[in-house]
Amino acid sequence: xxxxxxxxxxxxxxxxxxxxxxxxxxxxxxxxxxxxxxxxxxxxxxxxxxxxxxxxxxxxxxxxxxxxxxxxxxxxxxxxxxxxxxxxxxxxxxxxxxxxxxxxxxxxxxxxxxxxxxxxxxxxxxxxxxxxxxxxxxxxxxxxxxxxxxxxxxxxxxxxxxxxxxxxxxxxxxxxxxxxxxxxxxxxxxxxxxxxxxxxxxxxxxxxxxxxxxxxxxxxxxxxxxxxxxxxxxxxxxxxxxxxxxxxxxxxxxxxxxxxxxxxxxxxxxxxxxxxxxxxxxxxxxxxxxxxxxxxxxxxxxxxxxxxxxxxxxxxxxxxxxxxxxxxxxxxxxxxxxxxxxxxxxxxxxxxxxxxxxxxxxxxxxxxxxxxxxxxxxxxxxxxxxxxxxxxxxxxxxxxxxxxxxxxxxxxxxxxxxxxxxxxxxxxxxxxxxxxxxxxxxxxxxxxxxxxxxxxxxxxxxxxxxxxxxxxxxxxxxxxxxxxxxxxxxxxxxxxxxxxxxxxxxxxxxxxxxxxxxxxxxxxxxxxxxxxxxxxxxxxxxxxxxxxxxxxxxxxxxxxxxxxxxxxxxxxxxxxxxxxxxxxxxxxxxxxxxxxxxxxxxxxxxxxxxxxxxxxxxxxxxxxxxx
Numbered sequence: 001x002x003x004x005x006x007x008x009x010x011x012x013x014x015x016x017x018x019x020x021x022x023x024x025x026x027x028x029x030x031x032x033x034x035x036x037x038x039x040x041x042x043x044x045x046x047x048x049x050x051x052x053x054x055x056x057x058x059x060x061x062x063x064x065x066x067x068x069x070x071x072x073x074x075x076x077x078x079x080x081x082x083x084x085x086x087x088x089x090x091x092x093x094x095x096x097x098x099x100x101x102x103x104x105x106x107x108x109x110x111x112x113x114x115x116x117x118x119x120x121x122x123x124x125x126x127x128x129x130x131x132x133x134x135x136x137x138x139x140x141x142x143x144x145x146x147x148x149x150x151x152x153x154x155x156x157x158x159x160x161x162x163x164x165x166x167x168x169x170x171x172x173x174x175x176x177x178x179x180x181x182x183x184x185x186x187x188x189x190x191x192x193x194x195x196x197x198x199x200x201x202x203x204x205x206x207x208x209x210x211x212x213x214x215x216x217x218x219x220x221x222x223x224x225x226x227x228x229x230x231x232x233x234x235x236x237x238x239x240x241x242x243x244x245x246x247x248x249x250x251x252x253x254x255x256x257x258x259x260x261x262x263x264x265x266x267x268x269x270x271x272x273x274x275x276x277x278x279x280x281x282x283x284x285x286x287x288x289x290x291x292x293x294x295x296x297x298x299x300x301x302x303x304x305x306x307x308x309x310x311x312x313x314x315x316x317x318x319x320x321x322x323x324x325x326x327x328x329x330x331x332x333x334x335x336x337x338x339x340x341x342x343x344x345x346x347x348x349x350x351x352x353x354x355x356x357x358x359x360x361x362x363x364x365x366x367x368x369x370x371x372x373x374x375x376x377x378x379x380x381x382x383x384x385x386x387x388x389x390x391x392x393x394x395x396x397x398x399x400x401x402x403x404x405x406x407x408x409x410x411x412x413x414x415x416x417x418x419x420x421x422x423x424x425x426x427x428x429x430x431x432x433x434x435x436x437x438x439x440x441x442x443x444x445x446x447x448x449x450x451x452x453x454x455x456x457x458x459x460x461x462x463x464x465x466x467x468x469x470x471x472x473x474x475x476x477x478x479x480x481x482x483x484x485x486x487x488x489x490x491x492x493x494x495x496x497x498x499x500x501x502x503x504x505x506x507x508x509x510x511x512x513x514x515x516x517x518x519x520x521x522x523x524x525x526x527x528x529x530x531x532x533x534x535x536x537x538x539x540x541x542x543x544x545x546x547x548x549x550x551x552x553x554x555x556x557x558x559x560x561x562x563x564x565x566x567x568x569x570x571x572x573x574x575x576x577x578x579x580x581x582x583x584x585x586x587x588x589x590x591x592x593x594x595x596x597x598x599x600x601x602x603x604x605x606x607x608x609x610x611x612x613x614x615x616x617x618x619x620x621x622x623x624x625x626x627x
Contacts (some may be wrong), residue, residue: 027074032238034076035087035254038064042095043102047114050155064092083247083270087240087254099193101127101184102155111166111198113159115150115184122151125192127159129182131170134235135208137260140178141170147187158184163200175200176207181256197256203237210234213358214257216241217351218278224251224266226278232257243281247271283350298347304360305333309370311363323367330369331359436611443607447600 045062052058068079078089094100098118106112113127127145143166145159159182167173183195199206212232221227225248228241236257241250251266267278289299289307299307336359337343342352363369 028240030074031087031240032254035091038078038088039091039095042092043100043104043116046095046100046116047102047104047155049116049153064088085249085253087238090250090253090255093252094194094196097194099123099184101158101182101193101196103180103182103196103198105163105198106160109164110160110162111180112157113145113182114155115148115158116155117150118153120152122149123192124148124187125150125158125184126186127182128185129159129166129180131166131173131178132181132235132258133173133178133208134206135177135210137234139181140173143169174207176205179206181258199237212236212239212257212259213354214239215351215354216279216282217349218267218275218282220275221266225269226267226273226275228265228267228278228282230257230263230265231261232259234259241265241267241282243267243278246273246277246281248273279350283354289353298349299353300347301333301337301345304348304353308333308336308360308363311360313370323365325366328366328368330363330366336360432615436614440607440611443603447603451597451600 042062042064045059048057048059049061050058064078066075066077069075069077069081072081078086078092080086100116102114102116104112111129113129115123115125115127117123124147126147129143129145130139131141131143133140143159143161148156148158150156150158163175167175167178170178179197179199181195181197184192186192210233212234214230214232214236217229219227219229228250230239232239236259238254239257241253246269248267248269248271251268253265255263257263331339334343336356337345339359340352340356342348342356345352348356
């Protein structure tokens with residue numbers, strides 16, 4: 001047995017000496033190996049104190065080499081150079097306990113458990129053996145030994161049973177799927193001494209191992225300094241707690257952590273520290289998340305929502321092809337918190353964040369979760385868009401050319417002369433009054449409505465559109481295209497004074513106003529074709545048929561009214577009023593837009609004064625002689 005211990009320690013030394021690059025990767029395994037080797041050797045010496053087997057026995061204890069280091073190096077010591085306890089030293093605290101259960105396999109057949117006592121009093125003790133499965137939370141079965149008298153300073157066998165029979169009596173257990181845990185109890189059923197365990201196979205060959213998902217919660221404790229509460233969802237061997245450079249030691253370490261129940265471990269600091277520092281050292285990755293969001297040992301629910309959104313940003317094709325989670329629902333942050341019983345929490349501690357971590361990580365794998373802006377390379381230009389767009393606009397504009405067929409009729413006496421009067425030959429005072437009356441009627445009506453409703457002046461085919469959440473356009477940001485087109489109004493048109501004197505101003509106003517509206521039509525049609533050809537033609541049809549046809553249909557209503565009024569009154573008055581309204585539609589955008597009363601009064605004063613001057617000029621135009 002001593003030779004076995006030497007091989008364990010020598011193997012550790014040779015690995016660290018010959019392959020220093022493997023030290024950091026193999027150090028945890030080497031710590032476990034060292035602790036297990038010394039534990040097995042020491043337990044052999046202690047259980048042999050009361051008997052002699054094959055010439056070996058009556059040992060009074062054990063010493064191990066070495067306690068501590070005098071320089072920094074990987075060595076056989078159980079305490080590091082800086083004073084931190086290695087796993088071996090934590091093990092030594094147990095395997096040197098005054099009362100200890102020791103288990104071993106006798107000839108590889110029977111499981112034997114000794115009660116080793118260095119106490120000065122006799123005890124009546126019972127061994128309780130639990131058969132644990134690597135894949136189950138509850139023990140598969142529990143066996144109790146008969147009560148045995150354990151005299152002071154002695155080692156007495158309290159349990160012996162063939163392993164095959166023990167496993168068979170516990171159901172579907174094998175050496176690879178199960179292990180044994182045991183402890184001693186006195187006559188009152190109280191546990192005496194530390195618990196112990198025995199692996200029926202090498203842990204690396206165990207079957208049914210499950211990720212334990214251990215969580216650690218730190219709190220201050222006046223008597224013990226700090227207490228770390230551990231929870232695990234599965235059986236976890238050699239659980240190691242490490243707080244980095246924080247000086248101190250734990251009450252236990254390197255232990256077997258059972259599932260489904262909490263275990264409290266004390267931490268005794270050797271200097272000033274805090275809950276936040278210890279939590280950050282035990283869970284560095286979670287602590288980094290808290291540091292990123294600038295919180296003190298917690299994360300708010302809005303920050304968690306931001307974290308979940310950032311995690312789910314990825315190209316959608318990365319998780320759609322052959323994904324078995326294709327039809328799974330993407331849980332919101334509220335649903336995740338409710339699932340874990342945290343619906344009423346406003347801040348999450350590192351332990352709570354660790355609990356919900358699987359659900360948060362699942363967001364990356366669910367195709368139904370938001371994937372954010374696409375990082376795909378934009379597709380190459382589709383020149384058919386230009387062709388279809390120009391075709392649609394051309395068809396709409398060709399309808400306007402129908403007016404050319406009316407040119408030959410302009411010389412006929414029945415064609416109304418809408419533009420141009422000769423003040424020396426025509427008396428059109430009533431017509432001028434009608435024109436201004438139509439102009440002022442629309443002006444006054446619109447101003448009153450604006451002041452009453454508090455709206456801005458607009459002239460457009462389309463009303464002000466609300467940006468739907470179904471469309472990926474917001475403030476000009478075309479981050480995502482879908483089959484929808486947003487149509488908004490355009491207002492305020494400013495024109496410089498025309499330098500072409502032979503074109504009537506009224507003609508310019510009507511032409512430019514109509515050109516502006518047609519320009520908006522073209523913008524809507526062009527944008528819709530970039531979404532899809534179907535959307536382009538849909539928009540074109542909407543503009544050409546719905547809006548233009550709808551507005552044109554009102555012409556028929558005007559036709560009926562005009563015929564009725566023209567039959568009863570002079571048609572020239574109707575022409576005058578209609579002309580005034582056309583003038584207002586063409587010229588209204590040139591005036592200052594405001595809903596304030598002072599502007600309304602000033603505008604009325606200007607319009608009425610100007611009309612009075614024009615009226616006087618009209619009435620006395622025949623008598624005015626400029627030389």
